[in-house]
Amino acid sequence: MLQYIRKLVTVPDVGGLSDACLLRQFVGKRDEEDFTALMQRHGPLVLGVCRRILVQEQDAEDAFQATFLVLARRAGSIARGDSVGSWLYGVALRIAGKIRGGIRRRRQRETSLQEVSSLDPTPQWIWEEIQPVLDEEMSRLPRPYRSAFILCHLQGKSNVEAAAELGCRPGTIFSRLARARALLRDRLTRRGLALSTGLLTSMLIENPVQAGVPSNLAGTTVQGALQFLVGEAAAGMVSARAIFLAKGAMKQMFLNKLRIWSAVLLLGSVGVTGAGIWTYHAVAGSGEAKAKSVAEPAKDVSSLTASVRVPSRKDGVILVIGSEIAEGQKLPGEQIITVAIDNRLEQYRRLRRGDRVEEGQLLAIVDDPLAGSDVAIKEAKLAAAVADRMASEKSKDEAKKRWETSEKLYQQNSTSISIGDVRAAELTWMRYVYEAKSKAEAVNIAERELQQAQISRKMREIRSPCRGIIQKICFRRGEGVHALEPVIIIQVPDESD
Numbered sequence: 016m017l018q019y020i021r022k023l024v025t026v027p028d029v030g031g032l033s034d035a036c037l038l039r040q041f042v043g044k045r046d047e048e049d050f051t052a053l054m055q056r057h058g059p060l061v062l063g064v065c066r067r068i069l070v071q072e073q074d075a076e077d078a079f080q081a082t083f084l085v086l087a088r089r090a091g092s093i094a095r096g097d098s099v100g101s102w103l104y105g106v107a108l109r110i111a112g113k114i115r116g117g118i119r120r121r122r123q124r125e126t127s128l129q130e131v132s133s134l135d136p137t138p139q140w141i142w143e144e145i146q147p148v149l150d151e152e153m154s155r156l157p158r159p160y161r162s163a164f165i166l167c168h169l170q171g172k173s174n175v176e177a178a179a180e181l182g183c184r185p186g187t188i189f190s191r192l193a194r195a196r197a198l199l200r201d202r203l204t205r206r207g208l209a210l211s212t213g214l215l216t217s218m219l220i221e222n223p224v225q226a227g228v229p230s231n232l233a234g235t236t237v238q239g240a241l242q243f244l245v246g247e248a249a250a251g252m253v254s255a256r257a258i259f260l261a262k263g264a265m266k267q268m269f270l271n272k273l274r275i276w277s278a279v280l281l282l283g284s285v286g287v288t289g290a291g292i293w294t295y296h297a298v299a300g301s302g303e304a305k306a307k308s309v310a311e312p313a314k315d316v317s318s319l320t321a322s323v324r325v326p327s328r329k330d331g332v333i334l335v336i337g338s339e340i341a342e343g344q345k346l347p348g349e350q351i352i353t354v355a356i357d358n359r360l361e362q363y364r365r366l367r368r369g370d371r372v373e374e375g376q377l378l379a380i381v382d383d384p385l386a387g388s389d390v391a392i393k394e395a396k397l398a399a400a401v402a403d404r405m406a407s408e409k410s411k412d413e414a415k416k417r418w419e420t421s422e423k424l425y426q427q428n429s430t431s432i433s434i435g436d437v438r439a440a441e442l443t444w445m446r447y448v449y450e451a452k453s454k455a456e457a458v459n460i461a462e463r464e465l466q467q468a469q470i471s472r473k474m475r476e477i478r479s480p481c482r483g484i485i486q487k488i489c490f491r492r493g494e495g496v497h498a499l500e501p502v503i504i505i506q507v508p509d510e511s512d
Contacts, residue, residue: 032052033180034053034056034099034100034180037049037052037053038053038090038093038099041053041090042090042091045241045244045245047237047241050087050237050240050241051233051237053086053099054083054228054233054236054237055227055228055233056099056100057099057100057103057170058079058083058227058228058233059170059227059228060100060103060104060165060169060170061079061082061083061103061104061107062075062076062079062228063169064104064107064108064111064150065078065079065082065107065110065111067147067149067150068108068111068112068114068115068147068150069111069114069115069118074111074114074118075111076232076254077114077254077256077257077260078107078110078111078114078257078260079107079228079232079236080232080235080236080239080253080254080257080261081110081256081257081258081260081261081264082103082106082107082110082261083103083236083237083240084236084239084240084243084253084257084258084261085106085110085261085264085265085268086103086106086240087240087241087243087244088243088244088261088265089265089268092268100162100165100166100169100170101158101161101162101165104154104161104165104169105154106264108150108151108154109264109267110260110261110264112147112151113260113263113264114260115147117434120434148203148206149199149203152199152202152203152206153165153199155202156195156198156199159181159191160191160192160194160195160198161195162181163177163181163188163191163192163195164191164192164195164196164199166180166181167188167192168192174188174189174192235252235253236252236253238252239252239253239257240253243258243261259435263435263438263439266442267442270442270445270446273446273449274449277449277452277453280453281453281456284456284460285456288460288463288464292463292467321506321507322486322504322505322506322507323480323481323483323504323505323507324501324504325378325477325479325480325501325502325503325504325505326477326498326499326500326501326502327379327381327477327496327497327498327499327500327502328381328474328475328477328498328499329381329383329474329475329498330381330495330496330497330498331381331382331383331475331495331496332381332382332493332494332495332496333379333380333381333382333490333491333492333493333494333495333496333502334354334356334379334380334381334382334492335352335354335363335379335380335492336365336366336378336379336488336490336491336492336503337352337363337364337365337366337377337379338363338364338366338372338376338377338378339363339364339376339377340362340363340364346364349365350364350365351363351364351365352364352365354380356380356387357387363377366378366485366488366503367485367488368485368486368487368488369484369485370484370485371482371483371484371485372479372482372483372484372485372505373479373482374479374480374481374482375478375479376478376479377476377477377478378477378478378479378502378503379476379477379490379502379503380475380476380477381475381476381477381496382475383472383475386468386471386472386474386475387472389468389471389472390465390468390469390472392468393461393464393465393468394465396461396464396465397458397461397462397464397465400454400457400458400460400461401458401461403454403457404451404454404455404457404458407447407450407451407454408451408454410447410450411444411447411448411450411451414440414443414444414446414447415444417440417443417444418437418440418441418443418444421436421437421440422437422440422441425437477502477503479503479505481505481507482507483505483506483507483508484505484506484508485503485504485505485506486504486505486506487503487504488502488503489501489502489503489504490502
């Protein structure tokens, strides 16, 4: 342990490297010196916010260690290396806030009115209540303003140094600081705290440049973080509470990302489905327009009748030239055609030249095995989606019952459950809630896909657009046909007849 403390006292020769360089080197090499340098730069900031939020020194040290354990595991997820300080500040504030919330709940159960009335009315406990409010409102500032505010007012950097780290001009830092202070004043005023800028800064700064991290705390944190990174047991270096807090923070970060990606996927799926429906209607509309133009009556001057060419609406092979058989209708055997459609035997009445047809009557069927199999696949997909949704709803209800039960046991001061168990049960229930919503949307998408497949299968049928007499059958059974090619020509008698 002494050799690690000496390493921390002896500053590594990385002073010229930016946070981004140190972060990349640590992610790539997992080098101890890079992590130590990051701790030396941002450790006072993290420890300062932990001490402002938490009164007890042990609580602050646990939050400090948990923050750097999260950094060791999640260093690669920081989008911008130059904003490491702002990222660490946010993580430390969330972890310290979680500890403070647990302490407050315990105090509400344990503190009596007599103990509350005996508090010393000195400014010390007032600052302990106000400083967390300041940190909370500062964490809600937009990221550019928050990063500049943290670098200059909490880490004691000049505008030029902050501009070099954030990759902008010093004038930009000056304007961001002014805007950050104005926003902070307005938000605090709405919460009943009318404070000047100087007083705000003095309350947030606790000698940021001189107040360093104790060497023993830094040494154990560095070694514990490196062991935590590779999955080894770090209980000997850092407290078990710090490890529990770090795991809880990483789980919450994962759930936040999961929610964002779920929302993105839902929006994307809705957009893709809408585009597919729009494309289908556009193609179908143009196809119907072409088919209508092909099917326009052409006057036959010699016979004073009109001929209607009935086209196929898709490519394929003619499976049958025939019409449905009415219920109870008896036909001779030579007029019946038996064909297998979608693995089922179907019977149709054979059509010949000279037969009369009615509007909407089936004339032919184009074989399209892909359309039938696509419908079967979509039906199976819909059934699976419905089953997943039902299972997710059941899991959600069970998770909610477990959470409510654990919360009741905790309120009854049961020794068999802790606040961490209650929070874990609540997070599990929330995860199943979002999962159930996603499964319900998946069912809706599967239903729309099935409808599209059924419409596509329906297009294989060729039906008569009018009443008339079959003048010509252009294709025989088994012959291939292209979309919009005339399959049957119907002679429509003149109205004077």
